[in-house]
Amino acid sequence: MTKTLEIRDLWVNVEDTPILKGVNLTLPRGEVHALMGPNGAGKSTLGKVIAGDPSYEVVRGQILLDGEDIAELEPDERARKGLFLAFQYPVEVPGVTIANFLRLALQARYGQEVPLTEFYGKLQRAIETLEWDEAYVTRYLNEGFSGGEKKRNEILQLMVLEPAYAILDETDSGLDIDALKVVAKGVNAMRGPEFGALVITHYQRLLNYIVPDVVHVMMDGRIVKTGGRELALELEERGYDWLKEEVGA
Amino acid sequence: MNEIATSLSLESLRQRSKQRGEPAWLAAARERAWRIFERLDWPTRKNEAWRYTDLDPAWFALDLEETRPAELRQRDELPRAVRERLAESDAEAALVFEDGRLVYAHLPAELSAKGVVLSDLAGALEDHGEHVEGALYQAVTETGLQGPEDKLAALNAALWGYGAFVYVPAGVTLEAPIGVFHYAARPGKLSLSRTLIVLDDNAEATFIEEYLSEELARTHVAVGELLLRPGARLRHAGVQTWGAGAHHFHRQRALLERDAVLLDLAVNLGGSLARTEVASELVGPGADSEMLGVYFAGRDQHLDHYTTQHHVSAQARSDVYYKGAAAANGRVVYQGLIQLEPTAQKTDAYQTNRNLLLSREARAESVPQLEIAANDVRCSHGSSTAPVDEEQLFYLATRGIPRVQAQQLLVAAFLEEVLGRVPLEKLRLHIARIIEGRLSAS
Numbered sequence A: 001m002t003k004t005l006e007i008r009d010l011w012v013n014v015e016d017t018p019i020l021k022g023v024n025l026t027l028p029r030g031e032v033h034a035l036m037g038p039n040g041a042g043k044s045t046l047g048k049v050i051a052g053d054p055s056y057e058v059v060r061g062q063i064l065l066d067g068e069d070i071a072e073l074e075p076d077e078r079a080r081k082g083l084f085l086a087f088q089y090p091v092e093v094p095g096v097t098i099a100n101f102l103r104l105a106l107q108a109r110y111g112q113e114v115p116l117t118e119f120y121g122k123l124q125r126a127i128e129t130l131e132w133d134e135a136y137v138t139r140y141l142n143e144g145f146s147g148g149e150k151k152r153n154e155i156l157q158l159m160v161l162e163p164a165y166a167i168l169d170e171t172d173s174g175l176d177i178d179a180l181k182v183v184a185k186g187v188n189a190m191r192g193p194e195f196g197a198l199v200i201t202h203y204q205r206l207l208n209y210i211v212p213d214v215v216h217v218m219m220d221g222r223i224v225k226t227g228g229r230e231l232a233l234e235l236e237e238r239g240y241d242w243l244k245e246e247v248g249a
Numbered sequence B: 001m002n003e004i005a006t007s008l009s010l011e012s013l014r015q016r017s018k019q020r021g022e023p024a025w026l027a028a029a030r031e032r033a034w035r036i037f038e039r040l041d042w043p044t045r046k047n048e049a050w051r052y053t054d055l056d057p058a059w060f061a062l063d064l065e066e067t068r069p070a071e072l073r074q075r076d077e078l079p080r081a082v083r084e085r086l087a088e089s090d091a092e093a094a095l096v097f098e099d100g101r102l103v104y105a106h107l108p109a110e111l112s113a114k115g116v117v118l119s120d121l122a123g124a125l126e127d128h129g130e131h132v133e134g135a136l137y138q139a140v141t142e143t144g145l146q147g148p149e150d151k152l153a154a155l156n157a158a159l160w161g162y163g164a165f166v167y168v169p170a171g172v173t174l175e176a177p178i179g180v181f182h183y184a185a186r187p188g189k190l191s192l193s194r195t196l197i198v199l200d201d202n203a204e205a206t207f208i209e210e211y212l213s214e215e216l217a218r219t220h221v222a223v224g225e226l227l228l229r230p231g232a233r234l235r236h237a238g239v240q241t242w243g244a245g246a247h248h249f250h251r252q253r254a255l256l257e258r259d260a261v262l263l264d265l266a267v268n269l270g271g272s273l274a275r276t277e278v279a280s281e282l283v284g285p286g287a288d289s290e291m292l293g294v295y296f297a298g299r300d301q302h303l304d305h306y307t308t309q310h311h312v313s314a315q316a317r318s319d320v321y322y323k324g325a326a327a328a329n330g331r332v333v334y335q336g337l338i339q340l341e342p343t344a345q346k347t348d349a350y351q352t353n354r355n356l357l358l359s360r361e362a363r364a365e366s367v368p369q370l371e372i373a374a375n376d377v378r379c380s381h382g383s384s385t386a387p388v389d390e391e392q393l394f395y396l397a398t399r400g401i402p403r404v405q406a407q408q409l410l411v412a413a414f415l416e417e418v419l420g421r422v423p424l425e426k427l428r429l430h431i432a433r434i435i436e437g438r439l440s441a442s
């Protein structure tokens, strides 16, 4: 059976206000799914809840990673099981260098020391793929990074940590066209039978470079439509209003 | 008002001084201090400088750690904890005291040939009396940092039993650090040490003094006197890593003459309660005192800091930067005073304190103060206390880093700003490791 990341009937509140209202979504390894939807639909919330953000209250539902319900696990445990979230707004962590931090993260992921050569090998390959400057990894994590640099740094981490499932939250926003291609290159380099990605985006443009197998549309805390690539093109052309009418939202 | 063990009296003080063969000037100084100690009350929270720390006289009502003659050993016969520290610090010249007794002394021959002195204070009184008299009690006497008589200062001035003496002759530069290690293994003791460092004109040295033990109930009252003659440059670190149960009182004052430069680092990590007072007195133009501090209070620890930047001379500079964190129910206190005399025109004086809280029960108090009697000066002070950033913790967690480790990372990052100013890489690693240990235990 294919391994999947499966969200079942997920209801989530923030301060007693429902944000997610019964999300169902299955992401098999080996596939890339796009998640689209208007502002405030709940896309980032879904990403953060899957990653284990403690500020959200899961009212009901399941988050199954390769069949195991991880909804009760701490975020670091989920990560070590192979989950990765590229943030829409990555935080700055002054005083912690990217290299130092990534090495610790890799060690945590493997549960053992990672030889320096192996670590730098991975780092080097990621830097090359992303056409980045090595000097960045000695800088403090995201401190003073431009919006685009932060996003590129998220993909750098993705490539070094090699998770089983990645959620990319608007990694394309704030990127110029060249950076967009490079970031797509990084994600595409990860593609393979053991890797599944949920790509949250507002723009069809990204999907020209990271071609999705499936497109989901979220509105008002629910997945309201699921289709193929062409759904993204249709949304680009027609906006969301027709869908709203269709689903009666 | 003598709550100290009944074995102590003016008579016994005289007796001890005589037994040690101390010179008359020292015996007289001890006696004067003792009388003051007897007369004064212990400070209470009503005393502004002790506003956030309860001092219990019972901590001092312990058996006095009597001075004992040196009993020198080989390096490999030292307690393991000390051997490790000796190996890890780059110290070439070193003294080790075990329960107040000198057990190891090493000074490379080429340094003593240059006239450098490193010895215990008792020995220095005999062999280098000319350097000690006129220097001892110059920076720290029986008065407090703000001038008036002070019970704890008087206690140490009267009763100090051992300590280190360092003398670096004019123009001599020491490449490697000097290390002095205070190791304790006997519980239930009151020990008092006094360290005197004299750097003659344009001399240059690095000095590290460490306090270490396993968990044990004990009280230590330490004094550091730093005399920097014109153009002298001293890097000085005091590293307090006593085990739980220890009470530590540290008072240090540096006198900086013309163009003297001090880089001071106060590290407070150990003990149940520690009070560290660090003062610089800028008495000559061009003097520069950078005073750094890092501290971390874990479960059941109370760490209190008091800095004084006293500008007497014009055209001197001082900069205090203390940063610390508290976890579990740990408490940290910082108070500091920039004090400018009317003579201190063209002063640059800065003071910053920042605290990071890792739990709801952790507490920090921060009181920076200015007292400025000159008008053509540049002064600033600031302080802040903030909880650890949950968003940062979540971000690190989503990369697989467990909470405790993420906290370690954030504390280390927080302290990096201060430690980054100290060019002692190995000491920095040591500090990071201890904090790591405390964090996982908290």
Ligand SMILES: Nc1ncnc2c1ncn2[C@@H]1O[C@H](COP(=O)(O)OP(=O)(O)OP(=O)(O)O)[C@@H](O)[C@H]1O
Pocket (backbone or CB within 6 Å): A014, A019, A037, A038, A039, A040, A041, A042, A043, A044, A045, A046, A055, A088
């Ligand atoms: N921590 C929070 N506190 C209060 N409200 C929140 C919180 N997180 C999300 N919300 C609300 O939940 C709704 C969904 O937000 P979310 O960020 O998930 O939307 P989104 O689909 O990612 O939107 P966008 O496309 O603009 O990024 C919004 O109305 C938002 O204001």
Ligand SMILES: [Mg+2]
Pocket (backbone or CB within 6 Å): A043, A044, A045, A088, A169, A170
């Ligand atoms: Mg969003």
